[in-house]
Structure formats: structure tokens, C-alpha cells
Amino acid sequence: GAGVSQSPRYKVAKRGQDVALRCDPISGHVSLFWYQQALGQGPEFLTYFQNEAQLDKSGLPSDRFFAERPEGSVSTLKIQRTQQEDSAVYLCASSLRDRVYEQYFGPGTRLTVT
Amino acid sequence: EDKVVQSPLSLVVHEGDTVTLNCSYEVTNFRSLLWYKQEKKAPTFLFMLTSSGIEKKSGRLSSILDKKELFSILNITATQTGDSAIYLCAVEETGGGNKLTFGTGTQLKVEL
Numbered sequence: 238g239a240g241v242s243q244s245p246r247y248k249v250a251k252r253g254q255d256v257a258l259r260c261d262p263i264s265g266h267v268s269l270f271w272y273q274q275a276l277g278q279g280p281e282f283l284t285y286f287q288n289e290a291q292l293d294k295s296g297l298p299s300d301r302f303f304a305e306r307p308e309g310s311v312s313t314l315k316i317q318r319t320q321q322e323d324s325a326v327y328l329c330a331s332s333l334r335d336r337v338y339e340q341y342f343g344p345g346t347r348l349t350v351t
Numbered sequence: 352e353d354k355v356v357q358s359p360l361s362l363v364v365h366e367g368d369t370v371t372l373n374c375s376y377e378v379t380n381f382r383s384l385l386w387y388k389q390e391k392k393a394p395t396f397l398f399m400l401t402s403s404g405i406e407k408k409s410g411r412l413s414s415i416l417d418k419k420e421l422f423s424i425l426n427i428t429a430t431q432t433g434d435s436a437i438y439l440c441a442v443e444e445t446g447g448g449n450k451l452t453f454g455t456g457t458q459l460k461v462e463l
Contacts (some may be wrong), residue, residue, distance in 0.1 A: 279456050328394075
């Protein structure tokens with residue numbers, strides 16, 4: 238596709254529900270990143286994939302957060318037993334292997350936990 | 352702990368004004384500093400800076416890095432209403448798994 242796409246764009250979940258957020262990176266982009274952006278804050282790193290390998294998951298805030306990219310393309314960020322503090326915009330970004338600084342961001346998924 | 356601090360947090364100017372946005376950082380293993388423009392949702396890449404004193408320029412936007420004093424500035428001349436956005440500064444580390452550490456951003460509003 239022409240850019241990074243994410244779905245759904247908006248998600249409302251009741252506290253305790255599980256959610257799954259999808260990211261379709263730009264075709265050919267080896268590197269994929271997930272960020273969490275709270276209102277009025279900059280994006281905060283969650284996790285990073287190179288192809289299907291999750292090379293860094295140091296930013297995942299708890300073991301309720303899980304990300305996968307089984308075939309090295311589409312990625313899913315799953316949040317189990319959602320809490321109100323999980324409410325944020327979840328941004329996905331992708332880049333070429335040797336240009337990880339030039340990350341192209343998707344439009345994000347706004348998650349609201351009620 | 353690594354830190355990226357942007358100032359001001361918000362700014363309102365009139366069309367035609369020149370603005371300077373600031374970004375200071377404290378990072379253990381600096382590789383590069385990046386500027387993004389965020390309108391609505393997705394940040395879009397503006398500049399990457401790795402060397403001190405070399406100005407990067409794109410139209411009315413320019414940026415420069417000072418690795419001794421650990422800061423960067425983003426200048427926008429002859430501002431237009433379309434420049435209204437959040438401007439994010441981010442730092443990339445070596446050996447840091449390619450992750451970016453972002454500042455909180457500067458919200459710029461350009462009025463007629």
C-alpha cells in the first residue's frame with residue numbers, strides 16, 4: 238500500500254476486555270515499531286520487530302501487552318484485560334532496515350477504555 | 352534515564368511570523384536527532400540530524416544540531432496556517448534497538 242495503515246481507527250472497550258490492534262506496514266519495510274501516545278504527550282516506544290523477530294519489547298508496560306508479527310509483515314498488538322490507563326493512541330511505524338530513523342507512521346488507533 | 356525536553360510546550364503566532372522551537376536531550380549513546388510534524392494522528396518525518404553545525408533545510412523549515420550543548424532548534428519562517436501542528440523531537444540511540452525517544456512536543460498554532 239501507499240502508507241502504513243492501522244485498524245480499527247477507534248476502539249472503545251470496557252475495562253477487562255481484550256483488544257487487538259492491527260498494523261499493515263509499507264510493503265518491503267523490514268522494521269516495524271509500536272508506540273503508545275497519551276493525550277498531550279509524545280509517542281512512547283513499546284516494541285520493535287525486524288521481520289518476524291521481536292528484537293526489543295522493553296517498552297511494553299505490563300505482561301498484559303503482547304505483540305506479534307508472525308510472517309514479517311502485518312503486526313498485531315494485543316492488550317488483555319484492558320485498564321483505564323491503557324486509553325491512548327497506539328501508533329505503528331515502519332521503515333527500511335537501514336533507515337530506521339526514517340519511520341513512517343500510521344494514523345493510529347485511539348483506544349478508550351471505559 | 353534518557354530524556355528529551357521540548358520548549359515551548361505551546362505557541363500561538365500570526366501568519367508571516369518566524370518561530371523557533373527548541374529540543375534539548377540527555378541520551379547515553381546518541382546517534383541522531385529527528386524532527387517530526389504531527390497533524391491529527393500520524394507524525395511525518397521532517398529532518399534527521401547527526402552532525403553539529405550543519406543546517407538542514409526544506410523550504411521554510413530549517414534545523415540545526417549542537418552536540419556539545421545537547422540541543423537542536425527547528426525554525427519556521429513566514430509561517431502559514433498550514434504549519435499549525437505538534438512538532439515532535441526524537442532521539443535515536445546506538446545499540447538501543449533502533450527505538451526513538453520522543454519529547455512531549457510543541458503545539459504550534461498559526462492564526463490569520
